[in-house]
Amino acid sequence: MVNLELVSFNVCPFVQRSVITLNHKGCEYGITFIDLANPPDWFLQISPLGKVPVLKVDDSEVLFESAVINEFVDDVTPGTLKPSDPLTLAKNRAWIEFGGTCLADLYMMADAKTENEMRQQMNVCKERLQHVENILTGAVFFNGDDFALVDAAYAPLLIRLDSICEKIDFLDWNHFPKLNRWKENLLALESVQKSVIEDFESHYTNKIRAQNGYLGSLL
Numbered sequence: 699m700v701n702l703e704l705v706s707f708n709v710c711p712f713v714q715r716s717v718i719t720l721n722h723k724g725c726e727y728g729i730t731f732i733d734l735a736n737p738p739d740w741f742l743q744i745s746p747l748g749k750v751p752v753l754k755v756d757d758s759e760v761l762f763e764s765a766v767i768n769e770f771v772d773d774v775t776p777g778t779l780k781p782s783d784p785l786t787l788a789k790n791r792a793w794i795e796f797g798g799t800c801l802a803d804l805y806m807m808a809d810a811k812t813e814n815e816m817r818q819q820m821n822v823c824k825e826r827l828q829h830v831e832n833i834l835t836g837a838v839f840f841n842g843d844d845f846a847l848v849d850a851a852y853a854p855l856l857i858r859l860d861s862i863c864e865k866i867d868f869l870d871w872n873h874f875p876k877l878n879r880w881k882e883n884l885l886a887l888e889s890v891q892k893s894v895i896e897d898f899e900s901h902y903t904n905k906i907r908a909q910n911g912y913l914g915s916l917l
C-alpha cells in the first residue's frame with residue numbers, strides 16, 4: 699500500500715470529502731493541518747492552486763482536487779466506491795461537481811454583507827438543493843444501497859447545512875425529505891462520523907464569523 703499524507707485545513711468541506719473516502723476504504727493515512735490564512739511555503743510549492751486538499755503519495759507525488767484524490771484512493775484500495783455502469787458513473791461525477799457549487803453557495807451566504815444579500819444567496823442555494831432533492835430516489839444512498847464517492851462528496855455539505863439550520867431560519871428539512879433522509883443515513887456511518895473534527899461546531903462558527911458577513915453577526 700502506498701504512503702498517504704493528506705494536507706488539510708480544519709473546516710474545509712473538500713478535505714472532509716477525502717477524509718470520508720479514506721476512512722471508508724479503511725486506509726492508513728497521515729494528516730497535516732495548515733492555516734489557509736497563512737499558508738506555509740512548502741504548501742504553496744506543492745499545491746498549484748494554493749488549495750486543500752492535497753494528497754502526498756509516497757512523499758514523492760502530489761495530487762490535488764478532492765474528486766481526483768478520492769478516485770485515486772478508491773482505485774488503489776480493495777473494493778470500489780464507483781458504480782460500474784459508465785452512465786451512472788458519469789452522472790455521479792456531474793453531481794459531485796454540482797455539490798461543490800452548493801458548497802460555494804454556503805461560502806457566499808457567509809460572505810454576504812447585508813441580510814438582503816444573504817437571503818438572496820440562500821434562495822440560490824435552496825434552488826440548487828431542490829435539484830438534488832428532485833434527482834434523489836429516496837434510497838439509502840445516492841445510487842441505491844451501496845455507498846459511493848458521490849455520497850462522500852455530499853456528506854460535508856449536509857453536515858454544514860444542518861449546522862446552519864440549527865442556528866438560523868434557513869431551510870425546512872420537511873421540504874427536502876429525500877435530502878434529509880440521505881443526510882441521516884450518511885451521518886449514521888462511522889466513516890462520516892470520524893471525519894468530523896473535534897469541536898467542529900465552534901471551528902465552523904468561527905470560520906463564518908471571520909468572513910465578517912451578516913450571517914456571522916447572527917451566530
Ligand SMILES: N[C@@H](CCC(=O)N[C@@H](CS)C(=O)NCC(=O)O)C(=O)O
Nearest residue numbers: 710711712748749750751763764765
Ligand atoms: N475544487 C477543489 C476545491 C478546494 C477548495 O476550494 N478548498 C478551499 C478550502 S475549503 C481552499 O483551499 N481555499 C484556499 C484558496 O482558495 O486560496 C477541490 O474539490 O478540492
